[in-house]
Amino acid sequence: MNFDFSDDQKMLKEQVRKFLADKCPMKVVRRVLDGDETHAAEVWAGMAELGLMGTAIPEAYGGTGLGPLELCVIAEELGRACAPVPFSSSVYLVTEAIKRWGSEAQKKAWLPRLADGSAIGTLATSEGPQAPTPKSVRVSFADGKLNGIKVPVADGEAATVAVVLVNSGGTGARSLSLALVDLTNGGVARTRVATVDPARKHAQITFSDAKAELLGGKGKGVQLLNELYDGAAVLFAFEQIGGAEAAMWMGRDYALQRQAFGRVIGSYQAIKHKLADVYVKTELARSNAYYGAMMYAEGGADLPIAAAAARVAATDAYDFAAQENIQTHGGIGFTWEADTQFHYRRSRLLALAIGGPTAWKEKLVTRLERKNAA
Amino acid sequence: MDFNDTPEEAAFRQQVRTWLDANATRKSDDKTSIRARVDDPELLKKAKVWQDKKAQAGYARITWPKEYGGLGGTPIQQVIYSQEEANYLVPLGFFDIGLGMCIPTLMAYCGPEVLGRYVKPALHGEEVWCQLFSEPAAGSDVAGIRTRAERDGDGWVINGQKVWTSGAHYSDYGIIITRTDPGVPKHQGLTMFYIDMKSPGVEARPIKQISGAANFNEVFFTNVRVPDSQRVGEVGQGWKVALTTLMNERLAVGTPAGGVDVDELLELARDTELEDGPAIRNASVRGKIAEWYVQSQGLKYTKFRTLTSLSKGQQPGPESSIAKIVAAPKMQDLGAFAMELMGQAGIMTRDVPGAGAFQQQWMFGAGFRIAGGTDEILRNIVAERVLGLPQDIRVDKDVAFNELGKK
Ligand SMILES: Cc1cc2nc3c(=O)[nH]c(=O)nc-3n(C[C@H](O)[C@H](O)[C@H](O)COP(=O)(O)OP(=O)(O)OC[C@H]3O[C@@H](n4cnc5c(N)ncnc54)[C@H](O)[C@@H]3O)c2cc1C
Numbered sequence: 167m168n169f170d171f172s173d174d175q176k177m178l179k180e181q182v183r184k185f186l187a188d189k190c191p192m193k194v195v196r197r198v199l200d201g202d203e204t205h206a207a208e209v210w211a212g213m214a215e216l217g218l219m220g221t222a223i224p225e226a227y228g229g230t231g232l233g234p235l236e237l238c239v240i241a242e243e244l245g246r247a248c249a250p251v252p253f254s255s256s257v258y259l260v261t262e263a264i265k266r267w268g269s270e271a272q273k274k275a276w277l278p279r280l281a282d283g284s285a286i287g288t289l290a291t292s293e294g295p296q297a298p299t300p301k302s303v304r305v306s307f308a309d310g311k312l313n314g315i316k317v318p319v320a321d322g323e324a325a326t327v328a329v330v331l332v333n334s335g336g337t338g339a340r341s342l343s344l345a346l347v348d349l350t351n352g353g354v355a356r357t358r359v360a361t362v363d364p365a366r367k368h369a370q371i372t373f374s375d376a377k378a379e380l381l382g383g384k385g386k387g388v389q390l391l392n393e394l395y396d397g398a399a400v401l402f403a404f405e406q407i408g409g410a411e412a413a414m415w416m417g418r419d420y421a422l423q424r425q426a427f428g429r430v431i432g433s434y435q436a437i438k439h440k441l442a443d444v445y446v447k448t449e450l451a452r453s454n455a456y457y458g459a460m461m462y463a464e465g466g467a468d469l470p471i472a473a474a475a476a477r478v479a480a481t482d483a484y485d486f487a488a489q490e491n492i493q494t495h496g497g498i499g500f501t502w503e504a505d506t507q508f509h510y511r512r513s514r515l516l517a518l519a520i521g522g523p524t525a526w527k528e529k530l531v532t533r534l535e536r537k538n539a540a
Numbered sequence: 541m542d543f544n545d546t547p548e549e550a551a552f553r554q555q556v557r558t559w560l561d562a563n564a565t566r567k568s569d570d571k572t573s574i575r576a577r578v579d580d581p582e583l584l585k586k587a588k589v590w591q592d593k594k595a596q597a598g599y600a601r602i603t604w605p606k607e608y609g610g611l612g613g614t615p616i617q618q619v620i621y622s623q624e625e626a627n628y629l630v631p632l633g634f635f636d637i638g639l640g641m642c643i644p645t646l647m648a649y650c651g652p653e654v655l656g657r658y659v660k661p662a663l664h665g666e667e668v669w670c671q672l673f674s675e676p677a678a679g680s681d682v683a684g685i686r687t688r689a690e691r692d693g694d695g696w697v698i699n700g701q702k703v704w705t706s707g708a709h710y711s712d713y714g715i716i717i718t719r720t721d722p723g724v725p726k727h728q729g730l731t732m733f734y735i736d737m738k739s740p741g742v743e744a745r746p747i748k749q750i751s752g753a754a755n756f757n758e759v760f761f762t763n764v765r766v767p768d769s770q771r772v773g774e775v776g777q778g779w780k781v782a783l784t785t786l787m788n789e790r791l792a793v794g795t796p797a798g799g800v801d802v803d804e805l806l807e808l809a810r811d812t813e814l815e816d817g818p819a820i821r822n823a824s825v826r827g828k829i830a831e832w833y834v835q836s837q838g839l840k841y842t843k844f845r846t847l848t849s850l851s852k853g854q855q856p857g858p859e860s861s862i863a864k865i866v867a868a869p870k871m872q873d874l875g876a877f878a879m880e881l882m883g884q885a886g887i888m889t890r891d892v893p894g895a896g897a898f899q900q901q902w903m904f905g906a907g908f909r910i911a912g913g914t915d916e917i918l919r920n921i922v923a924e925r926v927l928g929l930p931q932d933i934r935v936d937k938d939v940a941f942n943e944l945g946k947k
């Protein structure tokens with residue numbers, strides 16, 4: 167039984183944690199949240215120096231040739247720091263998509279630049295307040311040209327390359343495909359959209375005859391996106407767990423210091439038990455995420471179930487931790503001045519990023535049914 | 541990351557399997573047999589026979605040293621054995637309190653004569669032990685017990701009452717916490733003994749539980765004489781001794797095996813028609829299944845994390861403290877929900893899907909949330925030991941026990 171990360175992976179985690187504690191304290195999150203910048207460029211540059219973006223990219227394409235387990239430990243630390251950087255968009259999603267389904271030319275064009283952070287990727291699926299389905303996706307791909315509007319697109323302003331869910335003609339699930347777009351070419355207009363978490367800026371992108379190429383074959387959009395999301399769900403889970411733990415300790419520290427009715431609030435059971443419940447949920451999530459990580463790393467047949475379980479548990483843990491952290495803080499927790507807001511905002515952002523918990527529960531049960539029937 | 545055994549672990553697993561194959565029957569998939577097995581009046585007798593077999597092979601307590609009849613093995617070997625044994629139809633559960641809590645407490649505090657006399661018969665299932673801690677006025681706050689032990693010549697005389705004592709009616713011995721000095725604050729005036737349950741003046745009366753079964757008892761002590769040689773630990777140090785027992789209890793209490801879980805619920809949902817079609821097609825049913833699945837898996841893999849630490853010879857982290865907090869309410873909720881799926885017939889306990897297993901789970905869940913530390917006490921423990929939050933305020937801390945409640 168070796169259900170743990172290796173010593174090297176733990177060392178990497180420690181290294182990333184120290185780097186972020188040093189270069190990305192909460193005041194940097196606040197700066198991005200309050201300001202105009204699309205992300206914390208100096209943090210991103212430092213991460214590039216550490217080679218973090220190229221973690222799972224083969225050496226032949228400029229990466230360090232490690233794998234999903236290393237990404238998991240990085241993700242957890244980014245979550246702990248609420249890091250205002252486009253790592254999930256660029257690494258969990260776009261890098262993975264190009265790695266898996268890109269042509270040799272596409273890989274050569276993008277992977278080295280994604281690895282060194284000079285290119286930033288984003289995945290654009292949403293077209294407003296509904297699930298992107300064959301019925302609702304309007305952004306069209308024809309004759310190498312993309313037209314239509316995606317909103318919101320995570321890190322859409324900072325991104326140089328996008329993987330876009332498009333309608334490529336035909337009917338039903340087969341009408342959707344993934345397309346790869348160089349966002350620095352013409353025909354791409356971006357405007358910032360207001361969101362609950364301005365520490366990760368989101369954009370509306372309007373494509374007007376933007377040049378694009380299909381990624382991974384015509385009509386496979388639904389299937390590929392599902393596959394992509396399974397791996398990403400594990401990484402998002404680790405990011406959520408890092409955030410949940412940070413929120414838990416923030417609440418605990420405050421509970422040890424704030425007094426009410428003549429004693430610290432951490433001595434009241436309503437607070438103690440609440441924080442104990444946060445701990446329980448976080449540990450349940452961590453254990454599920456470990457299994458997800460193991461399945462992701464070994465390409466196990468159980469990945470779809472493991473990933474969904476990790477996603478459901480981690481979303482629950484982070485949502486709960488972030489909201490109860492504010493509750494533990496009382497009035498100050500509801501102010502712009504307090505750091506509690508960062509986790510509250512980020513927890514919702516991450517919860518909805520690749521499909522919300524209700525959708526993932528549905529996926530989980532569908533997959534369990536399939537497995538039990540087999 | 542992998543679940544693989546090391547070569548030594550694999551060899552041990554193989555050895556265990558070979559032995560189990562030769563000595564026990566593999567579990568059938570037949571769910572109804574669980575019920576028949578639990579209701580078997582010969583269960584204790586059968587359990588004793590099985591325990592003796594195990595002890596002879598050295599598997600009864602794998603981590604105990606050989607001199608006590610163990611295997612001198614590692615915790616991970618104990619786990620491997622338990623994992624394998626779980627695949628066979630064997631009667632378990634009668635010796636957990638004795639071997640998991642009472643005997644380890646004796647081992648920590650008693651000399652070679654005592655251990656030479658009691659360890660082996662307990663290990664072989666010849667003598668069953670019980671834990672006489674809770675009283676009518678003291679459960680969570682077990683340091684508040686009132687059963688008195690008073691000096692009488694070179695021995696002691698015990699008077700008082702215990703309650704909720706699992707298995708007292710078939711136990712041969714028990715460890716009992718008593719108050720020897722009511723004139724000092726409650727934690728300081730306690731002393732632990734072990735006691736022969738057949739001593740004159742001991743009377744165990746089974747209490748019928750909510751489930752209809754009677755596994756626990758109230759036990760009365762009337763002028764029960766106990767020689768000083770049966771004292772466990774120093775006079776006045778009973779609380780320290782009790783903590784040893786309770787620590788072992790927390791390690792021993794896990795999810796009771798053999799219950800129904802998400803797989804069974806999924807099967808039930810597939811086979812059950814609601815007003816608008818099969819239950820499994822109902823979105824809120826699916827949501828619940830997903831949530832409980834995630835809890836079950838979370839507990840399973842939390843255990844694997846603990847095992848990994850053990851396997852590396854490290855101290856397990858605090859994560860194992862979440863097990864009962866999650867498992868007990870889930871048992872109750874999942875049972876209740878399955879009953880709901882059955883419609884009004886969900887109240888029936890025999891001719892329903894699962895032959896009453898869900899109904900039983902719902903019943904036992906209520907007790908499991910209390911036994912071995914309530915939900916609330918366990919949350920306090922997590923908050924205090926894991927998160928470092930302060931202990932509850934204790935108004936009785938510095939007050940002599942016999943002055944409590946007088947103001
Ligand atoms: C099936 C079963 C088997 C058992 N077997 C044994 C046995 O073999 N030997 C033995 O000695 N005992 C046994 N017990 C007893 C068990 O340990 C106690 O019932 C348990 O510790 C709770 O104590 P109590 O019943 O006195 O409840 P109380 O302590 O009176 O608790 C009542 C309620 O108050 C809450 N409460 C109490 N203190 C606090 C606090 N500080 N903060 C917040 N809430 C609090 C509890 O959580 C509970 O909800 C068994 C119990 C059951 C149900």
